[in-house]
Amino acid sequence: MTLVVTCFLSLVLSAAVAEETSTHWPLPQAKxxxxxxxxxxxxxxxxxxxxxxxxxxxxxxxxxxxxxxxxxxxxxxxxxxxxxxxxxxxxxxxxxxxxTKPITATGLMILVDRGKVGLDDPVAKYLPEFADVKVNGRPPEKPLLVRHLLTHTSGLTGSQRTEATLAETVAKLARDGLTFEPGERWAYSPGLTVCGRIIEVVTGQSYEEFLRREIFQPLRMxxxxxxxxxxxxxxxxxxxxxxxxxxxxxxxxxxxxxxxxxxxxxxxxxxxxxxxxxxxxxxxxxxxxxxxxxxxxxxxxxxxxxxxxxxxxxxxxxxxxxxxxxxxxxxxxxxxxxxxxxxxxxxxxxxxxxxxxxxxxxxxxxxxxxxxxxxxxxxxxxxxxxxxxxxxxxxxx
The missing domain is CATH 3.40.710.10 (DD-peptidase/beta-lactamase superfamily)
Incomplete structure (x- = not known):
C-alpha cells in the first residue's frame, strides 16, 4: 500500500513539474x-x-x-x-x-541593492587584474569605476565574444587596456562582460546560474x-x-x-x-x-x-x-x-x-x-x- 501511495504521489509531483515547465507565462491580455x-x-x-x-x-x-x-x-x-x-x-x-546587456546590468544592480557592490567602487576592488590597467600604455589619471562599465565610458576595447571562461575573457580585457580615460567619453564596449565576472567573484556562483536564480526563475522567464x-x-x-x-x-x-x-x-x-x-x-x-x-x-x-x-x-x-x-x-x-x-x-x-x-x-x-x-x-x-x-x-x- 505504501508503495502504491508513494508511486501515486510521485506521478502527481511529476505532472505538476511538467505542467510548471510547459506553462507559458505571458502578461495578462486586454483589448x-x-x-x-x-x-x-x-x-x-x-x-x-x-x-x-x-x-x-x-x-x-x-x-x-x-x-x-x-x-x-x-x-x-x-x-x-x-x-x-x-x-x-x-x-x-x-x-x-x-x-542581454540590461539583464546583466540588472544582475549587478541586485548586488548593489544588497550592499555587496558599489557603483563608485574601483573595478580593481573586485578584479585585481585591473589594478595595473593602462590607458594607451600609461597609468590612468583616475580609477576605472564600476559605473563606467555600465555606461560604456570605461575606455575598454576588444571583442565582445568570450573565451573559455569569463575569468580568462576579463583578464585579456585588462591586459588590452583602455583607449581613453574612464568617464572621458562614450564608446560601446564589453564593459558588461566585466560586470558578469564581478557577479561571479562577489557571489561565488557562475554568472549564468546567478541570473537564472535571481531573475529568470523568479520572473518565470x-x-x-x-x-x-x-x-x-x-x-x-x-x-x-x-x-x-x-x-x-x-x-x-x-x-x-x-x-x-x-x-x-x-x-x-x-x-x-x-x-x-x-x-x-x-x-x-x-x-x-x-x-x-x-x-x-x-x-x-x-x-x-x-x-x-x-x-x-x-x-x-x-x-x-x-x-x-x-x-x-x-x-x-x-x-x-x-x-x-x-x-x-x-x-x-x-x-x-x-x-x-x-x-x-x-x-x-x-x-x-x-x-x-x-x-x-x-x-x-x-x-x-x-x-x-x-x-x-x-x-x-
Whole structure:
C-alpha cells in the first residue's frame, strides 16, 4: 500500500513539474480600447511586417505591445526558417544579442541593492587584474569605476565574444587596456562582460546560474537561456542577411552559443536567447519599479538610478538624441527613429535588429524580434521605425 501511495504521489509531483515547465507565462491580455489604444491601427502592424517579409527586408518577425501591464498586441509573421518553410510563431526563440546587456546590468544592480557592490567602487576592488590597467600604455589619471562599465565610458576595447571562461575573457580585457580615460567619453564596449565576472567573484556562483536564480526563475522567464534545449532549438528563428541583389541568405546565426556550447563562457554582453513573452515579463518588472506579480527583483530606487541618464552631454549611442543609463539606452531628445517615443523612454537593441523599449510616461512596452544581421544601422532600421510609428499612432490619450 505504501508503495502504491508513494508511486501515486510521485506521478502527481511529476505532472505538476511538467505542467510548471510547459506553462507559458505571458502578461495578462486586454483589448486595445480598454487601455487607450485603437485596435484598428494596431492591426496594421501585422500587414506592415508582412510587407517587409514580401520585400525581403526580413524573413519574419514577432511583435508585442503592452500597456498598463497588459498585452494588447502580439503577432508572428513570416518565417522562422525560410528553407524549411517553418512559420514564425509567437514563442519562436531569438538571439537577442546586446539586449542581454540590461539583464546583466540588472544582475549587478541586485548586488548593489544588497550592499555587496558599489557603483563608485574601483573595478580593481573586485578584479585585481585591473589594478595595473593602462590607458594607451600609461597609468590612468583616475580609477576605472564600476559605473563606467555600465555606461560604456570605461575606455575598454576588444571583442565582445568570450573565451573559455569569463575569468580568462576579463583578464585579456585588462591586459588590452583602455583607449581613453574612464568617464572621458562614450564608446560601446564589453564593459558588461566585466560586470558578469564581478557577479561571479562577489557571489561565488557562475554568472549564468546567478541570473537564472535571481531573475529568470523568479520572473518565470522559462525560455531565456544561454544554452537552448533541443526543444527550444526547434523553435529557433534563423538569422539572415540581405544580399546586394535583394535576397535573404543564412548568415550570422547562432554566433555565440550553439556551436560553442561547452567551449566558450556565456556572454554577458550578448549571449542570451529569449522570446517576446519572456522579455515582456522582464520589461514589465522594470516598468513596475522592480517588481512583478508580488516578486521583487530590484528596489524602486535601483530602477530609478538605472534608467536615468548618467552620461551628461556626451555623444552616445547609434542614433541621435540619446544618453546612457546603467545598462540602458535612454531617449533624451526624441528624433529620427525615436521621434515618436517620450523623453525618458529607455531600452536596448541587438545586433540582429531586435529592440525593446519601455516608455514610462505612456506605461508602454515595445518589443520587436527579427533576425537580420546586416541592416546598415539596426538601431535605425525601417522595420523598427514602422513598428514604433504604428504603435504610437494607435494612442487615443
Amino acid at each position: 486595445p480600447e480598454d487601455v487607450g489604444l485603437r485596435g484598428d491601427v494596431l492591426s496594421k502592424i501585422r500587414s506592415r511586417m508582412e510587407q517587409f517579409v514580401a520585400d525581403k527586408e526580413i524573413a519574419g518577425a514577432v511583435t508585442l505591445l503592452a500597456r498598463g501591464g497588459k498585452i494588447v498586441h502580439s503577432e508572428a509573421v513570416g518565417w522562422a526558417d525560410l528553407d524549411a518553410k517553418t512559420p514564425m510563431q509567437k514563442d519562436s526563440l531569438f538571439q537577442i544579442a546586446s539586449m 522559462k525560455d531565456t537561456t544561454f544554452v537552448p534545449t533541443a526543444e527550444q532549438r526547434s523553435r529557433l528563428a534563423r538569422a539572415y542577411q540581405r544580399t546586394p541583389e535583394g535576397n535573404l541568405v543564412p548568415g550570422g546565426g547562432a554566433i555565440w552559443l550553439i556551436e560553442d556550447a561547452g567551449v566558450r563562457a556565456p556572454n554577458p554582453s550578448g549571449g542570451l536567447y529569449s522570446t517576446a513573452a519572456d522579455l515582456a515579463r522582464f520589461y514589465q518588472m522594470v516598468l513596475n519599479g522592480g517588481e512583478l506579480e508580488g516578486t521583487r527583483i530590484l528596489s524602486s530606487e535601483a530602477v530609478a538610478v538605472m534608467t536615468r541618464v548618467h552620461t551628461g552631454d556626451l555623444v552616445t549611442g547609434f542614433t541621435p538624441g540619446n544618453g546612457w543609463g546603467l545598462g540602458w539606452c535612454v531617449v533624451r531628445e526624441p528624433q529620427g527613429v525615436t521621434r515618436m517615443l517620450s523623453p525618458g523612454t529607455f531600452g536596448h537593441g541587438g545586433a540582429f535588429g531586435t529592440q525593446g523599449w519601455i516608455d514610462p510616461q505612456r506605461k508602454m512596452i515595445f518589443i520587436l524580434l527579427v533576425q537580420r544581421t546586416n541592416f546598415p544601422n539596426s538601431d535605425a532600421s525601417p522595420v523598427r521605425e514602422a513598428f514604433q510609428e504604428l504603435a504610437v499612432a494607435a494612442l487615443t490619450d
